[in-house]
Amino acid sequence: MGCPFGVSLSSVKVSQTLIAVDSPLGSFLPPDRTSHALFRHRCGQRGGRGRPANPPGNLENVQLFDRLAADDYEQVVFCQDNGTGLRAIIAIHDTTLGPALGGTRFFPYGSDDEALDDVLRLAKGMSYKSAAAGLDLGGGKAVIVGDPAKVKTESLLRAYGRFVDALGGRYITAEDVGTTQADMDLIRRETRCVTGVSRSLGGSGDPSAATAYGVMHGMKAVASKLWGDTSLAGRHVVVSGVGKVGYSLVRHLVEERARVTVTDVVPAAVERAVKDFGIEATPVDSAHQVACDIYSPCAMGKALSPVTIPELACTAVVGSANNQLADETCAPLLEDKVVVYAPDYIVNAGGVINIAEELVGYHRERAYSNVRRIFDTTLAVLDTAENEGITTALAADRVAERRMVELARIHQIRTFHER
C-alpha cells in the first residue's frame, strides 16, 4: 500500500494509460472568462495557448491534448481491469497547492466522452474550491463508469483503490455521487490515499454535516453584507432539496430561528423535514419563485438558468448544490436582477475542508473551526466583486486564482534538505 510509502501492485492485473500534460507551475484559466487577461498577465503567458497545437507524432490524440492544455490539466489516467469490469478515469487538474483531492463519482455515463467531460470539469472545480478555501490541496476527481446498483463490487472498488495507490499520493479520493463511506473503507484496504473513511478507521465519516454547517456560515456572511447583521433570525430561507446536506442545513436554520420553507422531488423527504422541524413546504416547480430572503439550492446543478433567474423573488442565493449556474450568462443575469449570489464552491467547501483534516489526523473541533472560515471567504468574495465591479462568480475565481499564483511563486524558493 502506497501513499506516502510508494507503490506495490503485485497481485491485481493493472492496465493504465497515462496522459500527462506538462504543467510547470500550473495555470488555472477557465475558458471564456474575463479574468483571462489579468490572470495571463500575472502568470507570464503560461497555459494552453502557448503550447504547440499539434504535438509531433501524436496526431490521433491532438484534440484531447489540446483540450487538456487549454485548461492546463496535469494528468489524466484511464484505469481498466477486465477481471472486475472496472472502467475509471482519474483527472488531476493541478497540484501546485498540494495533492489533488476530490471524490469518486460512480455513474452510468452514456459514453466515454461524457465520462471524460464530467471528470475534467469536476477536477478543475476542485482546484478552485480548495484554493479558495485556503487548503494546501490541488484539484482532482475520478469517475467510475457503470451503474453502481448493478456493477459495484468489492473487487472492483479494490482494483480501483490500487490504481489510486499507483499515483503515489498525487491523487487522494473521497466519496461522491454513487459512492459511500463503506466504499471508501474498502478502497482504504488498498491505499492510504482516501478520505471520508469511517471514524473507526480514523476518518471523519459523511462530510454532508460539515457542508451544511459551512453553507450556514456562508449565509451569515451574506446576511452581514446585506443587512449589517450575521443573525438569520426571522429571515425567510427556501431550501430546495432536503437530502443529506439540505436536511442538516434546515436543522441549523431552525436553531438560528430562521423561517424555513422546503421542497424536494421526493415527497417523503419533504414530509420528514416538515415533521421533524415544524416548517412549511412548497411545490418543487415553483420553489424558486417564493418571495424570501435567501433561496438555497441544495439538490442538483443548474438551478439558476436564464429561465429561472428572471422568476427569482429572493434577495440572495446561498446553497450547497454544485454548478448552480447553468451557463456563463447566469452570473450577469443575477447581477441585473440584483440578486446576491454566493458562489457555490465557496459556500459548499465545508465537506472538503472537513475531510482534508484527515490528512493530518482528524480532529472535529479543529475541522469545524476551519469550516467556519467560510464566513470570511464568502465576505472576501463579496468584497472583491464590489471593489472590482465584477460578478461574484468571477470574484470567486479571482480569489482562487490569486492564491494559486501567489503560492506557485514560492515554490521557486528552493530548499536543499534532501541532498
Ligand code: NAD
Ligand atoms: P442528496 O442526494 O443526499 O440530496 C439531494 C436531494 O435533492 C434529494 O433529497 C433529492 O430528492 C433532491 N432533489 C433532486 N432533484 C431535485 C430537484 N430538481 N428539486 C428539488 N429537490 C431535488 O445529496 P447531498 O449530499 O445532500 O448534496 C446536495 C447537493 O450539494 C449536490 O449538488 C452535491 O453535489 C452538493 N454538495 C454536497 C456535498 C456533501 O458533503 N454531501 C458537498 C459539496 C457539495
